[in-house]
Every structure is written in C-alpha cells, then in structure tokens.
Amino acid sequence: MSQIYPKPIARLIEAFESFPGIGRKMAQRLAFSVLKMDQDRVSFIAESILNVKKEIIYCDICCNLADRNPCSLCTGKRDHSVILVVEQPKDVMALERTNEFSGLYHVLHGVISPMENIGPDDIRIKQLLKRLDSGVSEIILALNPTVEGEATSLYLSRIIKPLSIKVTKIASGVSVGTDIEYADEATLSRALRGRVIL
Numbered sequence: 001m002s003q004i005y006p007k008p009i010a011r012l013i014e015a016f017e018s019f020p021g022i023g024r025k026m027a028q029r030l031a032f033s034v035l036k037m038d039q040d041r042v043s044f045i046a047e048s049i050l051n052v053k054k055e056i057i058y059c060d061i062c063c064n065l066a067d068r069n070p071c072s073l074c075t076g077k078r079d080h081s082v083i084l085v086v087e088q089p090k091d092v093m094a095l096e097r098t099n100e101f102s103g104l105y106h107v108l109h110g111v112i113s114p115m116e117n118i119g120p121d122d123i124r125i126k127q128l129l130k131r132l133d134s135g136v137s138e139i140i141l142a143l144n145p146t147v148e149g150e151a152t153s154l155y156l157s158r159i160i161k162p163l164s165i166k167v168t169k170i171a172s173g174v175s176v177g178t179d180i181e182y183a184d185e186a187t188l189s190r191a192l193r194g195r196v197i198l
Contacts, residue, residue, distance in 0.1 A: 012031040063109060079104070082136070082139075083105065084106070085141050085142060090180075097185050110123040111123065111146070123152075136165055139168070141153045141169045142169075
C-alpha cells in the first residue's frame with residue numbers, strides 16, 4: 001500500500017484497518033474523509049480519541065466504564081436491591097436504552113470459557129460477590145445466549161443461590177448466538193420483563 005499512497009495516508013488507512021469490522025475499502029474511505037475535513041474537525045476527533053484513553057476508568061463498584069469513581073449509575077437514585085449482571089460495558093448501554101431497568105449493574109468483562117483459558121478468576125466475579133452483603137435481594141443474569149454465557153450464568157447461579165438471594169435470568173427473545181448490544185430495545189424490554197428464576 002505504501003507504493004500507492006503517500007506514507008501518511010497509508011499509515012492512516014492501516015490505523016483504521018486495526019478497528020474491528022473495518023476492512024481495507026472502509027479504511028480507505030475513512031482516510032479520505034479525514035482529508036476532506038477542516039482542521040478543527042480533525043483536531044476534535046484526534047483529541048477525542050486521546051481523551052477517551054486518558055479519562056475513562058472502571059467504576060470500583062460495578063466495573064462499568066466511567067469518567068468518575070464511583071460512576072453515576074452506582075451513585076444515582078436507583079434500586080440498590082437489584083443487580084443486573086452483563087458481560088461487557090456495551091451491554092449496559094443497550095439495556096439502559098430500554099428504560100425498563102432501574103436497578104444497578106455489574107459488568108463481568110467476559111465469560112467463563114475453558115477453550116480460551118478464561119476461568120472464574122479471570123472475570124469480575126469476585127467484585128460481584130463483594131457487593132452481595134449490602135441488601136441485595138435479586139441478581140438478574142443478562143449474559144449473551146452463547147454456550148459460554150450459559151455456562152457462566154449456571155456458575156453464578158450455583159454460587160449465589162446459597163446466599164438466599166433470588167437469581168433470575170432474562171427471558172428468551174434474545175436469540176441464541178446474538179450479542180445483547182445488537183438486540184433492539186423492544187426485544188430487550190420483553191426479555192427483562194419475562195425473566196425467569198434459575
């Protein structure tokens with residue numbers, strides 16, 4: 001590619017190609033879009049990318065992305081007796097768009113996957129268990145409907161039930177193999193309302 005484009009353009013295309021889901025043609029389109037932008041817009045984009053790496057942290061309580069610690073969800077006027085457990089921060093954003101849930105969240109940052117050498121100690125299960133002595137009456141499991149998500153839900157259910165805390169799982173409606181972040185708001189709302197006890 002360096003023979004076709006000047007080095008700065010080739011580097012920008014290569015940078016865009018490093019993003020998930022961005023192939024060579026899309027990376028080229030993005031690079032040429034940047035060239036057409038005015039300097040203020042380019043500076044804004046570059047500064048935004050740098051700032052997100054500098055300013056975003058993980059909340060010590062829920063392990064979600066935040067710009068302060070604890071995050072606004074953990075310190076807001078929400079139902080502290082219910083914790084909804086998800087795999088990734090993107091899932092919190094998808095569920096918040098439904099306006100159906102008013103409790104707290106917990107982000108595991110992955111699921112148990114023996115095939116990838118990811119065990120219970122490699123995700124944020126210990127942090128969840130530390131939260132369970134503070135008046136929590138229900139844990140809602142909203143993990144992606146994959147083999148690993150189901151295995152993680154079963155594992156969590158087994159270790160939480162003896163603590164006399166109700167463990168539920170969001171209802172079907174989210175297709176097997178579908179990531180929660182891609183489900184529409186109506187499907188997620190139905191899944192939350194129709195959750196089942198594990």
